[in-house]
Amino acid sequence: MLPRDDHGRIFLKGVPRPQLLEWAGAQGLRPGQADALWAALYRKLRSDFATMPELDRAARDGLAAVARLDVLRLEAVKQAADGTSKLVFQTDDGAAVESVLIPGPERATLCVSSQVGCAMNCQFCLTATMGLARNLSAAEIVDQLVIARRRFPDVWISNVVFMGMGEPLHNLDQVLPAIAVMVDDHGLGLSHRRVTVSTSGLVPQIRRLVAESPAQLAVSINATTDEVRDAIMPVNRKYPLAVLFAALRELPLARRARVTLEYVLLAGVNDSLADAERLAELVRGLPCKLNLIPWNPHPGSEFRRPEPEQVAAFKAHLQGLRLNTSIRATRGDDTMAACGQLGRAPAESPRRTRRPHGLPVIAS
Numbered sequence: 429m430l431p432r433d434d435h436g437r438i439f440l441k442g443v444p445r446p447q448l449l450e451w452a453g454a455q456g457l458r459p460g461q462a463d464a465l466w467a468a469l470y471r472k473l474r475s476d477f478a479t480m481p482e483l484d485r486a487a488r489d490g491l492a493a494v495a496r497l498d499v500l501r502l503e504a505v506k507q508a509a510d511g512t513s514k515l516v517f518q519t520d521d522g523a524a525v526e527s528v529l530i531p532g533p534e535r536a537t538l539c540v541s542s543q544v545g546c547a548m549n550c551q552f553c554l555t556a557t558m559g560l561a562r563n564l565s566a567a568e569i570v571d572q573l574v575i576a577r578r579r580f581p582d583v584w585i586s587n588v589v590f591m592g593m594g595e596p597l598h599n600l601d602q603v604l605p606a607i608a609v610m611v612d613d614h615g616l617g618l619s620h621r622r623v624t625v626s627t628s629g630l631v632p633q634i635r636r637l638v639a640e641s642p643a644q645l646a647v648s649i650n651a652t653t654d655e656v657r658d659a660i661m662p663v664n665r666k667y668p669l670a671v672l673f674a675a676l677r678e679l680p681l682a683r684r685a686r687v688t689l690e691y692v693l694l695a696g697v698n699d700s701l702a703d704a705e706r707l708a709e710l711v712r713g714l715p716c717k718l719n720l721i722p723w724n725p726h727p728g729s730e731f732r733r734p735e736p737e738q739v740a741a742f743k744a745h746l747q748g749l750r751l752n753t754s755i756r757a758t759r760g761d762d763t764m765a766a767c768g769q770l771g772r773a774p775a776e777s778p779r780r781t782r783r784p785h786g787l788p789v790i791a792s
């Protein structure tokens with residue numbers, strides 16, 4: 429049973445190819461026409477059945493009566509000085525969904541959202557202040573990529589990261605088919621090595637993602653003691669560091685595959701050299717690469733971004749311990765498009781992000 433809108437029309441986006449071809453066959457399309465429909469959706473990026481020369485008039489009219497194409501409307505594109513673009517979409521029910529296009533020298537990365545808001549309540553994240561409004565559908569997730577490619581035809585968007593609004597592993601039933609559509613060779617054609625799903629550390633769902641999807645895994649660590657992680661990431665109270673790392677070590681990763689471990693650096697909270705030392709202990713023996721993210725400020729937050737020297741020292745310490753470590757460059761922060769900055773404007777947000785009371789101050 430394919431998902432439908434309030435008027436009973438089928439959402440074609442986000443339905444993996446085998447199911448879509450089967451549905452098209454049941455609608456009376458010949459196999460060649462069904463393939464043409466898939467190509468119209470994901471290669472030609474058509475937004476309207478009327479502009480599908482791949483199909484004859486009868487097929488177009490028949491599809492238009494029972495199905496729909498775009499499910500998101502592009503409301504605004506805000507370009508930052510560094511070339512990063514924040515795309516603001518609107519859903520049928522009026523929710524705002526945001527993606528960020530991060531251009532590179534040859535190819536670009538699209539950071540997509542998987543939920544409207546987020547329930548995980550990470551204390552340093554603007555999206556968390558919204559709470560969770562709802563999950564996005566697979567169609568709404570895929571449409572972020574389709575519409576971005578249509579809007580930026582000269583940019584080769586080859587990478588997708590699920591690092592926008594939401595905890596993707598809270599919405600796996602929609603994220604998994606969306607990934608299947610994105611990596612389909614006959615359509616959007618992303619390499620599975622270039623689709624990365626980032627989680628705050630939901631252990632059972634990590635196992636399911638690795639078992640059911642070819643996408644790459646990234647886990648947001650952000651602290652080296654349970655005391656600090658409990659305070660800044662409530663998920664840690666359910667899946668503490670020892671449980672999380674034990675699960676990561678047991679994942680059936682492909683040969684030479686690596687888990688990306690993200691570490692948002694918060695001044696005086698988790699950025700000491702003692703933290704670097706503990707982090708190295710935590711990851712010992714795990715095939716991984718470490719991605720350090722100096723925290724991106726947003727108004728109303730009580731956290732601080734570490735000084736560049738501290739970030740460099742943290743990285744150097746890890747590299748000295750022979751760990752594959754990089755620093756993620758801050759992109760798009762003048763349009764609130766940087767990591768952890770997606771969501772409602774702070775003035776409209778009901779809650780502020782704050783340094784939790786009782787959080788130990790760690791000398792840097």
Ligand code: SF4
Pocket residue numbers: 546547548549550553554555556592593594595627628768
């Ligand atoms: S960091 Fe990610 S998981 Fe945590 S609240 Fe923000 S969007 Fe949710």
